[in-house]
Every structure is written in structure tokens, then in C-alpha cells.
Amino acid sequence: MLLDLSLYQACLGVASASFVYGATRGVYNLYFHPLAKFPGPKWAAVTGWWKTYVEVYKGESIIDKLFELHKIYGPIVRITPNELHFSNPSVYHEIYNQRSRWNKDPNIYQVFGEDISTVSTLDYRDAKRRKELIAPHFSRKSVLQLQYVVQDGLNELCAVIRARCEAGKQTDIWRAFRCVSMDNITSYCFGYCIDAVHATDFKEPATEELHEGLRVFHVFKHFSFLKHIIVVLSRLIFKYKIAELDRPGYGRKNIRQIKGIIENPTILADAPHQLVYHTLLDPNASLKLSRPSLHDEAGMLVVAGVDTVSNSSTVATIWTATQGDPDRLRAELRAVWPRIDAPPSLEVLEDLPYLRAVCKEALRLSHGVYTPMLRIVPPEGATLGGQFVPGGTSVGISNLFVHLNPEIFPEPHKFCPERWLAPGAESLDTWLVAFSRGPRSCLGINLGWCELLMNTANIFRCFTVELGDCWPLFVGGENGPISPYELFHDDCYLPYYHGPDLLFKFTPIDS
Ligand code: HEM
DSSP states (O other): OOHHHHHHHHHHHHHHHHHHHHHHHHHHHHHITTTSSSSSSSHHHOOOHHHHIIIISEEEEEHHHHHHHHHOOOSSEEETEEEEEEOHHHHHHSSSSTTOOOOOOHHHOOSSOOOOOOTTTOHHHHHHHHHHHGGGGSHHHHHHHHHHHHHHHHHHHHHHHHHHHHTTOOEEEEHHHHHHHHHHHHHHHHHHHOOOSSGGGGOOOOOOHHHHHGGGHHHHHHHHHHHHHHHHHHIIIIIHHHHHHHHHHHHHHHHHHHHHHHHHHGGGGSSOOOOOOHTTTTTTOOOOOOOHHHHHHHHHHHHHHHHHHHHHHHHHHHHHHHHSSSHHHHHHHHOOOOSSSSOHHHHHHHOHHHHHHHHHHHHHHHHHOOOEEEEEEETTOOEEEOOOOOOOOOOETTTTHTTTTTTTSSSSSSGGGGTTSSSGGGGGGGGTTTTOOOTTSTTTTHHHHHHHHHHHHHHHHHHHEEEEETTGGGGTTBBOOOOOHSSOEEEEEEEEEESSSEEEEEEEOOO
């Protein structure tokens, strides 16, 4: 009884202390915090739980919310006690530029489960060393040398789509691109192809899991202890056995491949071409990565290179087919690709103005990453959007606030490749930020561009594309036909799509 009472009293004591601490902290955050002068919802200033409530409990896209909040509060909004979001596109280049040495915010970048990879490395200097190590594999020179890997993947994809046409089947274009991107990234980085394009109806478990995995982003972001428990259990207690079982197909293969190369580095000599491990495990490299770090790097390369490429390729295909000028694109392609069985090189495709314009517009409307990519202001503080922001503040501006700004891109939701061809359009390139900018911008930009150009070129040269059973999605409503923003709507770091299969009718072009 005595024990019960003291336990009860202890719990009551802890609860009261937590309440008093929380209340005091809330009052401090609201009135005395260095960010107290910045506008925003009161509850967002008081506690980070407000954002948890919006994203996890209500399941709302924070991007929608941010558009709403900026209308009410102006160009700077305090979105948690320590986080500011900006809406003025010029601030993008103040935050993400080559001169900034800002660290990434752990609240976003330590939630993926692949915490010791390049993407998740928080510190600017550590990330620079890692990027220097891995960058040669993604240089323009490497991509030009290995472009055949991407074309091989596309040859397989086109063969599968042709077979589907013969069988009278429509094709889910988004799943098809995710499968070919998965095959291409595994081939390009690891020298094996998981052959996702041959999965029934392109429903390959690894690509499906990868996309579904995006849904836990907010849960892990707001309740990071859950992720830590899973990772620590899998890594320490079961010495990778659980990780091995849990990871999708490529994960198991990567673990075995890394083990094999570490035990016998000479097997790299038998690789079909240069692999990412030739650079990551170069004995002369100044940085030696641990085995868990190599696993995380491999896993993260797949995460980084599948949905990003397939989202942009899907936007290019769907909106060219439904609202663009497919005949113009095909005519341009035919001129450099007269024989269907002899596709041109990447260098030739890069010189096609309309194809480039289609791909830029697709990048603009698929955005790369949706979530504001949070960076920590250095201790001395910084001036952003004309306002002094104290050191330690987490700041960001979502790519959508640049890409959908009507002053830069009139009718911003409209798919309009022609805007990239108008006189003076070169100046628009500053505002195409799908690969982000600055020292933490995309490492795979050359490969990303290569895949997007080749995906789009192969689909439109080899097939005509028409709306299939997904047509009801594309019927013009009150606000006109559906926009990419409405389709790829949810913010789960990357855009998350959940809706009907995006079934299109393909008809092969034989000559
Ligand atoms: C259309 C295709 C792609 C787009 C739009 C894209 C976009 C982006 C963006 C916006 C970032 C910054 C993320 C952040 O700071 O939160 C990023 C980073 C990164 N991307 Fe890509 N990406 C694409 C393709 C690829 C590919 C094919 C790879 C290669 C596997 C790749 C590897 C990476 C890596 C490793 C980073 C982290 C760089 C760092 O932290 O410093 N990406 N990408």
C-alpha cells in the first residue's frame, strides 16, 4: 500500500512537473523565444505538436497548409517554435546556394532509416567529404559512358509494353516508370538488375514497398523514437538478420554484394562496368566507410533515384499526351531517330529543344522533393527575405513555392513546355529548382536528366499514348483538367500518389 501510494505520488509528481515544464516552455516560445516576432498560428509557436497534429492526426499535406498560412500571415511563417517557412522565391537562393555551409535539420534527415548515407549526413563538412568520394560515379563523364545501361532498361520496358499491347492490355505508366527506374538505378550503381519491368502489371514488391514506405515519413519525423527502436533492434541485437529479412529484394542483394566485395575486393574486376563500389571502396580514398554506412548508402541511392525519376517522367508523359503537343515531340524525335531500332545517344537527345522543354516543364511540375528541405541557420544568424533570423533556426522553402509562383511561371499549374522556348526563357532556369541548389543539391542530377530525357524520348518515339481507363481522373472539372499538383498531392518528403492505376493505351509505332 505504501509502495502503491509512493508510485502513485511519483507518477503524479512527474505528470505535474511535465505539465508545468510544458506550460512554461509554451509561454516562453510564444512571448520570449528569439522567433517570437515572426507571425504564424499561435499553437504552432507554442509547440511542435501543432505540426504533428496537422500532419499525423489530421493527415493533411503541410504544403496545402503552408499555402493557406502564407495567404494569412505573409511571406514568413513560423511553423513550429523553431522553424520558419518562406514563400518568396528569392529566399530560395538565399538558403540554398553554393556559399551557404548550413547543416541539415535532423528532424527531417534522420528519419529515413538510412541515417549514415550521403543524403542523411547533417554536417556540411562531413557531407562534402562523402560527396567527393561518391561523386565520380555520377559525373557527366560516367553517365555518358554508362548511358547504354539506361537504354538497355528502356529496351526491356518498351518490349514489355509492346507485349501488353498485343495482349490488349493498357499500361499503368507511373508503375512502369518506377520499375524501369528501379532496374536502371540497380544496374547503374550495383551492376545487377532486379528485373522489375517483368513483374506482373509492373507491381514489383520492392518498388511498391519503396513508395508505400513514404507514408511513414511523418510518423518517423514526429515520433523518431519509433524509427530508432526499429533500427537499433535490427542492427545491434539481430546483427543485420532482421534488416536482411525486412529489406526489399535489392536490400538483400546489396548486403550480400557488399559483404562479398569487402571480403574479396578483387571480384570488382569482374563487374560488368564501373560500380558505385569502385569509388566507395577505393583503397586510396581518404574516407573509409563502415559496412553499415555502405548498406545505408546503397539503400538511399535507390530511394533517391526511383520515385524522383519516375514522377518527372510520368508528368512528362501524361501531360504531353493529354494537354501537350505529342506530334511536335514525335516529329523532333523522328528527325534524329529515323530507324526505330537505332536509338540516338544522350548527347543527341540533349540537343532537342522541344524534348528539353517538355522535361523541364515535367521537372517543374513534379518538383523533386515536396517537403521544405530544412537547413539550420549558422550561429551568427542570417538575413533572409530582408529579416534577421537568429542562429540555430530551422529554415526552408518548399520547391512548390518557386515552381508554382505565378509571377515567374504564369498559369503555374498549366503544363506548358512552350514557356521554356519563348524569347528570354533562359532566365527561367534560375527558377527550376527540382534538383535543389547549393552544396546539398542533387548528386544524381546527370543521371536524373539522362533518364528523364531517355524515358520521354523512348515512350513517344516508340508508341502513341492515349488516355485509358483512368480517363475519369482527367475530365475537366470546375477548375479545368486535373493538374500534376492535384494528382501527386500528398507531401511525404517526396510526393505520394495513391489513387486509381494510371492506365494509358499505348500503340506501338513500327517504323
Ligand atoms: C529527376 C530526378 C531527380 C530529382 C528531381 C532529384 C532531386 C533531388 C533533390 C531536390 C535533392 C535535395 C534533397 C534535400 O536536400 O532534401 C536531391 C538530393 C540527392 N539526390 Fe537527387 N534527384 C533526382 C535523381 C537522383 C538520382 C538518379 C540519384 C542517384 C542515385 C540521386 C541522388 C541524390 C543524392 C545522393 C542526394 C543527396 C545530396 C546531399 O545530401 O548532399 N538523385 N535530389
